[in-house]
Amino acid sequence: MIRQINRVTGVIILLLLALIVNLSYIQVFKAGDFRGQSGNQRVTLTEYSRERGPILLASQAIAESTPTNDSLKYLREYADGSIYAAITGFYSVVYGATGIESEENSVLAGNDSRFFVDRLQQLFANREPKGGAIRLTIDPDAQIAAMKALNGRTGAVVAIDPTTGAILALASSPSFDPNLLSSHDAGDIQANYEKLNADPDQPLLNRPLAMTLPPGSTFKLVTAAAALESGKYSADSELPGPSKINLPGTDVQLGNWNGKSCGADDVTSLQSALEISCNTAFAWLGMELGADAIDEQAKKFGFDSEFGVPMNAAVSRFPVDPNQPQTAMSAIGQFDVRATVLQMAMVAAGIANDGVVMKPYLVSQVLGPDLTVLQSTNPSAFGRAMSIENSRILRDMMVGVVENGTASKARIPGISVGGKTGTAENAPGEPAHAWFVGLAPSSQSKVAIAVVLQNGGGASEVSGNALAAPIAASVMRAILNK
């Protein structure tokens, strides 16, 4: 009987040992997997138990955490939430995080490896751990001006400091209040989210970054740049500019927006073709340059590349292997050319910055919990899109567009503004998109900007000059009046 008792004991001890082995497997090897599982509330709760760091502009916080009395110890609050929603995103118990809240989560939540020393200090000082802060490049005056000018119409604005790539304004309209999604009431959050998600105007869509549209005539800047860079054209080069041209191999006739020819004897210059946005001249130019040359120029401005600002922007595209008529249409920003508002601002910024395109960014500084600067963003170049001389020529041509041409409503008294309007045709029967792409001041640009009003923002007659240029003017004024 003794031997049997010993055996039974041995088996029971082995069973207990099996529990330990299994627990080691769960708590050591599988722990990471389980922690990362969506639906594991503990991750959210742990994050909420710590004071999440603020999102700052130069002098104010646009998102910060305030202590509460419930189980989630901090509430995320957004000052002027709907103005900055496209930038901050939201931080929700139910739907996770978007925007800067998501991209910079490790800093804001305080998990970032850069905080190692801080965490140790907090541990020894027995202070509650706290997240770090993010400072943005956004200029509040520009951002407010952009949101005000958009005034709830569907559209977007991106303003960039062309010398650094710092994003000064990133506006998406209509917007939403992230406070609606960041409360601690899951039922409320769900109801608010479903309402926003069902809204046909898509307030949750980040238009400047996530949406690509045909850029229309604003793309003529790229075609003009390709022409100058080819070495075969100057601002004064003569181009054919009839009232309409036949697209080779088709019955399609491409005409000018006003149905008139672009100059005496159907001849115009590159300068004046840009000023009056002559479709026939640019279509001809596009076919002369060839799709490859325009494609290459577009890529130099950032088409076909991915940009994380840190939120990832959609990739802008020039059509692959278009035939002759498609190339003609593409040269004026129609057919399958698709660009984000950010991309068009980068085109303006490249021209403004003596031909060098800077990488766009939103985060200027990463700060520790005590707001000491841990890291500052160094501006970096994406690449050279044009020579210095050609960029100056194109800049002057853009000034001509505002001074003498189609973009009269972008003028700012006392400042030489350069720009290009666009009225991009959309699906048949739907109103066009109104665009404006510009820079100011032309000699030493401080701002490059792109504005779009989707479907003309609901206006009966769509024109980039009437609708988009005034928005750009007010944002540029807000930036330059400093």
Next chain:
Amino acid sequence: MTETLNRYRVSTRRSAELVLLVGAWLIGVFAWILVDSATGESSLGGWTSLLSAGLLLLITHGVVRWQAPYADPLLLPSVAALNMLGLAMIHRLDIAAAQRAISNGSPMPTPDVYLQLTWMLLGLVAFILILIFVTDHRRLQRFTFTAGFAGIVLLFFPLLPFIGSEINGARLWINVLGFSFQPGELAKVALTIFFAGFLVSRRHSLALIHNKILGVGVPRAKDLGPLILVWFAALLVLILERDLGTSLLLFGLFIVTLYVATGRRSWVLIGAGLLTVGGSLAYFAFGHVRIRFNIWLDPFADANGSGFQIVQSLYGFANGGIFGTGWGQGYPQLVPFAKTDFITSALGEELGLMGLIAILLLFAIVVERGARAAVATRDPFGNLLAIGLTAVIGIQTFIVIGGVTRLVPLTGLTTPFLSYGGSSLIANYIIIALLIRISNAARAPEVSDADLVLRQDDVSD
């Protein structure tokens, strides 16, 4: 005569027990203090609870000194440490429930820790009564059939109208005077006494006399019949009550005692075969068994539905990692039934793998010490009873902790000494009292002739 006595003097080791018991109590005290400081709660009630728990343990120690001076010194401190850890975790979960009520603006829940403390008191009273009234464990053999009958009756109780009650789909509680009680916990003690008593009287015939059926030796119906009957009745009741955990436990107990009594390994094989057959039949016959089994295979398939408990439990363990979040700093309240079946995931989250290993080592000590008493006692009934009771604690621990960690399908049992629940605590303190009684008999010096007379039937062993 004095010389003879001195020669036989055995160290009682009561002082070691006292020191360890104080240590066990202090573990609970420190845990409680850490819980209060981490959650920012503190109340006078805590100290009166801790002091009364300490006093109770001290009185129990005094009774052991008086009634069983040669008893094993590790058994009581080990289970006391588990009991104190359980109290601290229940207190911690009470605080979580209170904080939740405050934030929801709902009425304050009554803390469970004071009731658990009352159950601890009743458990220790039962412990003391056993030590006082069962002066010799061999007397229990007389109650073999009474115990078997009592065990079945206890198991049947919850099926009775009016007093039986169904909680969470299992009908294994009875309501008496406003308290719900799980008679199955006491039944396991009664049935262990029955199995031990019955098998001791029949073990030779069971081992030696067989009817050959198809060339395989099968014990005579006369020898095996009552055993099968009791066992079958027990299982039937448990199927009706949907209490898979207790079924599995009694099955394990049945195989262990049969194997130890007869020394035949074939019983283990037959048992394993019966378990497979029974398990498969239950799988196809009962929806709830099928659900349990499928959850075990893939809890994440329905993580917010049927798999919710086990998934939350696994998240808790994962959150604890190696060292745990620390007392009061995790989210054990997110796991359903954290105070009862899932208290191990609560402990695993806040104390980590290290804490759980310590807890499992405490269980291992109880098992080893119980087995030591089983080996050392000089009567076969004592051998069998001690290993049976030890196996009950060991197997129950394995079934429940294996269940919440997804090592085996989740069946639902309390974790001995840790979980909230009166019946479990009282039954398990009775088991420890019996083991202490047996270990005392094993280690006590032989002095009286009466003892020698009583021991005569042991010669054959």
